[in-house]
Every structure is written in C-alpha cells, then in structure tokens.
Amino acid sequence: MPPIKILLGHLICFLMSLLLAGCSRSNTSEPGPRRADKTPVSPLALRSTAHLKRLLAPGMKTNEILAKLGKPITVFDAGQWAEQWEYPVTPFPADDGMRDAYVISASVFITNGCFANVGYAYAPRQHERSLSAREKIIVTNATVDGGQQYSGQQTPPLRLFTVSSNTIPGGRMIDTDRLPNLGYIPAAPFLEVPVVDQVRLVERLVAEEGGRTHTNWEFTISLPAAYWALLEATTTSNVFNQLLVTVGNEPVFAGRINEPFQNGNFEKTFNEASQVEGVKRELARLQRRK
Incomplete structure (x- = not known):
C-alpha cells in the first residue's frame, strides 16, 4: 500500500x-x-x-x-x-x-x-548518510591571465551548448554511444573556456534507510575567475534548458540547467559505474602538459 x-x-x-x-x-x-x-x-x-x-x-x-x-x-x-x-x-x-x-x-x-x-x-523522508568519500583531482591547471594565455601543450577547450529537439540551421545532431539521440546543438557554444582551473571527482558511498548502500560519482568542474560572471549570466538565461558539455568537439555529458552556475563551478553526478570511466577519460584531456 x-x-x-x-x-x-x-x-x-x-x-x-x-x-x-x-x-x-x-x-x-x-x-x-x-x-x-x-x-x-x-x-x-x-x-x-x-x-x-x-x-x-x-x-x-x-x-x-x-x-x-x-x-x-x-x-x-x-x-x-x-x-x-x-x-x-x-x-x-x-x-x-x-x-x-x-x-x-x-x-x-x-x-x-x-x-x-x-x-x-x-x-x-528516508534518512541517508555518507559512509565514505574518496576525492581525486583529475585536472589542475595553473592559469595565467584568467586562462587566456598559458605555456606548454595546448589543451582542447571546454564548450557548453544548449540542446534542442528541433533541427538548427548550421548545427549538428548529437547521437553517440554515451548520449544516444540527444538532440541538436548550434554551430557555436554559448560558452567556450580554453583552460579550466580544476576537475575533481568524488566517489561517495551512501547508506540508505534499511541498511542498503549505493555509490555516487560526482564531477566538479571549476573555471578561472575571469569566466565566473559569464558562466552565471549565460546559465541564468538558459535555466531549464538542456546542456551539453564537450571537450573540443567530443560530447562528454548532458543534463538540464536547473539553476545558474555560480562561483565558476558546476557539477554532474552519476549513479552507474559504467558511465564514469569514459567521462573521466575525456575530462582528463583538459589537463595541461608541460
């Protein structure tokens, strides 16, 4: 009942x-x-x-x-x-x-x-508590001039797009193994960042009511301070739109923008281990090499 x-x-x-x-x-x-x-x-x-x-x-x-x-x-x-x-x-x-x-x-x-x-x-209400958490820094970049200029090997840019169910002139359809039949994105992103500050992954074991447990994997992407205001403004105007994040031209993950992204950070949480490795591999490409 x-x-x-x-x-x-x-x-x-x-x-x-x-x-x-x-x-x-x-x-x-x-x-x-x-x-x-x-x-x-x-x-x-x-x-x-x-x-x-x-x-x-x-x-x-x-x-x-x-x-x-x-x-x-x-x-x-x-x-x-x-x-x-x-x-x-x-x-x-x-x-x-x-x-x-x-x-x-x-x-x-x-x-x-x-x-x-x-x-x-x-x-x-089901009371949950975190039993353990393991943090790993996947990307850490020392940026110069707000990420606009840097030395060393160039990394692919991080790009943020809105996704539409309708065809977009000049755009393209996103249909990959990771993101099947996602939708259409425009030719240009609403935000492009040449170098990110950091990508962090937290693996968290959570206890549910009744003794069950489950694991969450939470990625947090941090942008240079020069992009904080732009990130908040562009996500404010796109609240409740579908978001696609790419590394270069490679689609990595998608989700709804439920509220503006503040302080240069945004997160994506996964509940399936099979989804995590591919995302981690793509985000690791944002790491600068000397």
Whole structure:
C-alpha cells in the first residue's frame, strides 16, 4: 500500500484541480493520464515548494511553461476542468505543512491554456548518510591571465551548448554511444573556456534507510575567475534548458540547467559505474602538459 503521505499529496493535487473547475476547457476528451512523449524527462531541481510558483507567472501560456520547464512526464486530462501536468522532482525536504517528508513530484495546473496553480506529491523522508568519500583531482591547471594565455601543450577547450529537439540551421545532431539521440546543438557554444582551473571527482558511498548502500560519482568542474560572471549570466538565461558539455568537439555529458552556475563551478553526478570511466577519460584531456 502506498505511504499515506503520497496518497495525501495526490489528494491535495486532485482537490486543487476541482477548485479550478470554473476555468473550463472546450474539449470533450475523456479524463485520464497520458504520457507526453517517450523522451526521457529530467527531474526539476527545486529549492522550495515556492520555487516553482515563482518561475511560473499567473496566466502564463502553455508554450511559455514548456520553454521554462520542458515537457511533462504525464498529462492528466481532466475533461472540462483542466489539464494537470506532472513533473518529476529531485527530492528535497518539504518546507510546507508536510514536515518529515520529501517532495517527489510537482503538478502544474492548466486552465484555458494558461497556468493556474501548482501542487506537490510527497514521500516519507528516508534518512541517508555518507559512509565514505574518496576525492581525486583529475585536472589542475595553473592559469595565467584568467586562462587566456598559458605555456606548454595546448589543451582542447571546454564548450557548453544548449540542446534542442528541433533541427538548427548550421548545427549538428548529437547521437553517440554515451548520449544516444540527444538532440541538436548550434554551430557555436554559448560558452567556450580554453583552460579550466580544476576537475575533481568524488566517489561517495551512501547508506540508505534499511541498511542498503549505493555509490555516487560526482564531477566538479571549476573555471578561472575571469569566466565566473559569464558562466552565471549565460546559465541564468538558459535555466531549464538542456546542456551539453564537450571537450573540443567530443560530447562528454548532458543534463538540464536547473539553476545558474555560480562561483565558476558546476557539477554532474552519476549513479552507474559504467558511465564514469569514459567521462573521466575525456575530462582528463583538459589537463595541461608541460
């Protein structure tokens, strides 16, 4: 039987959709869930239960919501009442009335093609603790003039692109073993860095509730100070867009930009050991050689 807090969360979402019945839609389709499409959906990284509502202005059109959040994982057609768009959420501790629970998904309520409200589903908090952590510095570069000039062997640049599901004139399709059928990127990145300051890998063994354990591998890429403001500005304008990171022309990893990258750092976490070695090998190419 599902945990009572999950049931309560869905009940709250259902009651909210009833309250929106006054803003009816004109279609006559039968109520029920339908998957938006078969494209993998990255979870939203929200900082609080109020965060999503701040991102979505009252009356925002559906195309604007899609531009902000991407496609939902499921759409519930409520017939004459409304549509309910479901998004997975990277779990975070609930900061509303559902204490000692995690927020696990978000519902965006649409009436007459416009944003109306949000709701959340919850799960009991599972207490985790880090049992051990091993850190390895993969790249460390002494930069000169903010990384613009340096001596020694030239390294391939680090490049950041936005990814689109639509064809981009002059762009190219990314479809590799590591990133199958990812999407299209433009000819030029939104940020290119000739030399990074550091790449760090932390392997962390985590204990879950019930005695289970799992391992996470977290890469952190640090840029020279000269690029901090530009990194934050460009990622701010691309929040919730899909990001591709390449070393030279080689695609390395991708993910959603859930919030601006600050202080010149950004991270990527993997849960599968099979994914780690290839990424580590490509990022190691950013190391300068004398």
